[in-house]
Amino acid sequence: MGLRELIRTREVSAAEVEACARRALEQANGELNALTQPPFDPSLAHEPEGPFGGVPFVIKDSGPFAQGVPFTIGSRAVQGAYALVDHDLMGRFRAAGLVALGQSTAPEFGLNFATESVRYGPTRNPWNPKRGVGGSSGGAAALVAAGAVPLAHANDAGGSIRVPAASCGLVGLKPGLGRTPCGPMSGETAFGQLVEFAVTRTVRDTAHLLDAVSAPAVGDKYQAPPPARPYAEAIRTDPGRLRIALTTRPWTGGTVDPQVADAAVTAGQVLEWIGHAVTEAGPDVDGDAVVEAAMLTVVTTGGAVLRGTPRRPDPATLEGVSRRVLSETEDFTLLDVMSATEAQNGVTRSVGRFFQEHDLLLTPTLGRLPAPHGTLKYDHDGHSARSWLRRLFTYGPFTATFNVSGNPAISLPLGQSREGLPIGVQLVAAHGREDLLLQVAAQLEQAVPWRDRTPQVYVG
Template sequence: MKLSEYVAHDATGLASLVRKGEVTPLELTQLAREAHDEANPRINAVIEFYEDAGTVTEVDGGLFHGVPFLRKDIGATEAGRLQEHGSRLFKGYRPNTDSFFFRRARESGLRTLGRTTTPELGMSGMTESILNGITGNPWDLERSAGGSSGGAAAAVAAGITPIAHGSDGGGSIRVPASWCGLVGLNPSRGRVSGGPDNQDASFGRSREFILCQTVRDMAAALDVFSGPHPGDPFIIVQPNRPYVEELSRPTRTLKVGVARTKWGAVNLEPEVLNAVESTAALLQEMGHTVTDIDPPYESIEYTRIMLAGSSVSASSLEDAARAMSRPINADTLEPINLRLYEYGRNSQGRARELQEILRRMRLRVGEAIHAFDILLTATMPTVALPHGGIYSTTNPTLSAEGFKEADAALFQYTGVFNVTGQPSVSLPLAQSARGLPIGVQIVGRFGDEATLVRIARDLEEARPWSRRRPSVRAGRN
């Protein structure tokens, strides 16, 4: 297989070739390394390609048998492998626990070959850090790949692997999916276990999953990573059938709520609004009922949640610093994260408020959108932004409160559904006049990923995106 052929397949397609004997898992690993060597020096998405990648084992016959995979440098762990959280505080850290997520990855046949960049502590929607530098967007290297799963998104968009691990605590899968032209699902709270060490992370706001190129890969990944484990705080309603079977089932008529107005301080760019309106018209043509909706919450509510959570984060950082035998100061934390730590340390009592703030917001949003089967929103109000600025944790001037206010304003359509626990997917349904990807978000009812799989399939068939390729893509030569 040539590199140009490797990058033309999604994960499902590569696994099918392995099962047919047309390519071996080791050959795919070698092709991933070749793609990495060609593309990564330009985008800085992969910070470590394992030296022993050729000896990584996988389970024969899984849904993704032999498919190359990458791990985000925060979240789900591989025992004994570096996980530095994009931070000097965690430099050299190696967890001793295998997450359920990566156990399932191996059982599915995925071969994890390295780790991808993340902003420090996953705290920003811009993947840049003092430890690892700036990750460029393969569509425009002067612009951000998004965050915090920006390295994963850039690697998949550039063809290094067809699928990669991500995590989402406020938009961290969907934001880079939108800006890098990928499919990015944040599953329902409880759909994918965070065990054995991190069940229901961040009071249920953070979930592990993947970024990929096609809806069928998304469906297959749901089958791979879904399911309860001992120690999970609750068992979410289980699907009626494998998610890959939903790809061949019809979509019933749906009540669709459409967000045509901004939900935060940042205005929708005209091309982004046009993408939402065009998708709404398409859904109406498909026979669905479309109704405009007002913002279901106020941005200040989400800002309060993030600030209240900083007191919990401060305690965790202090524990980590003791374990690493390092101080918490400007030599170990970037400016914004140091200010957030100091804010949290000085407001420890606010942790008790967090559960109540979360409850109130879930109730308010739930009542506002209860009448709809799905929601249609922009994923991001803008196309990919230039690097740096107020959204980077390396910003030397912004206060903790100012950073969180800016965060809530920009990620106005994503973080709210981390709070409610609903599944939501960003689909690359449009492009700007300059050729930059525009993601459109579909939000489902809690526990109803099946409807998202079907409607995402319908939209992919109606407006296919597979022929769109970024300027930085392995195998072009």
């Protein structure tokens, strides 16, 4: 929002900002490999008088999003596909005045916590180019962390906003079910587990952007309750003494790196210092049920690829896990769907009961530090869809539960490893309480500021 104020007061022009952002994107992309193509020329149409009028931005290569813009979903198999209409959220981005200058990289079909597709190659982490950026909104996170743009479109079906935010030292809010629109081509995406929003560098920018783009669109199947006040106003108010639970115990298996666990514990201590009541607790979640429910995301993705691309993908051009996912999608039955939705219901009820006794939950975002390239190898045939999910949820065991349940969750860059890598800490709230998440996030940002941390690759 600081950039918008400079444009509004005519200290700089929107044209000067766009020219600078184009140079920054090209420079950052040369180091990080985070764009699918050269910057758009011209930029996409937008409302210059919107609340973000003139602020540069990128959209994610995650499917049809902006009318007329080609997409590949990170796959060699997708050729000649483009969006026929704007996604409702893209319409909100345009109305807000965001200047879309490019398209960020994502893993093939978005089914990875590593942005390293065969089509585009690995996207490199600005903090250490030998490390990955997370996924699936990895290109978006890399560009924002490197200072090329102040915020970028991202979406999240199992952690795809929060995992890259944690990997790149950013703020990553996954809004709750119904907070941002998902139409007009879909009534719900991935049985309600996929939500669209963005990654940013500050809580302030997240709050202002949520004010600009949230609220239901015409015909939305799910609608979150409206906030009591604008989010940008809420972050300036004290939420009072809250009951915050802390856990570093993963639900879906695996171990947590001690440095990652320590960052969450330290965040809990800061929250106690601020004045909140922090206790050790977590929801009674069945990790197997999380995996089973997440299969709905996998087969929805497979179905979207099979139905939404101009021609059937050639298996020879697909990465190994994708071949298996498309095959299993075609074999998925109504009984399989019923089993997965029953698992989703069980997780949702468990999480809902937990938030009757607690205001917020504090966890690590990932289980480990940002991984070296090749750690989450997607291009091989050794996985079924379920075994691949288990592999992902060992690396990132804390995020997908809240896609399944639909709760809002945010990753904050509160920690750093001994090697200087960012460590994300996740806060989760009850349905409809994005305001509470942002209020406490703002308290943490003030107590443990991260804004002045600069990665190795920085073009801002």
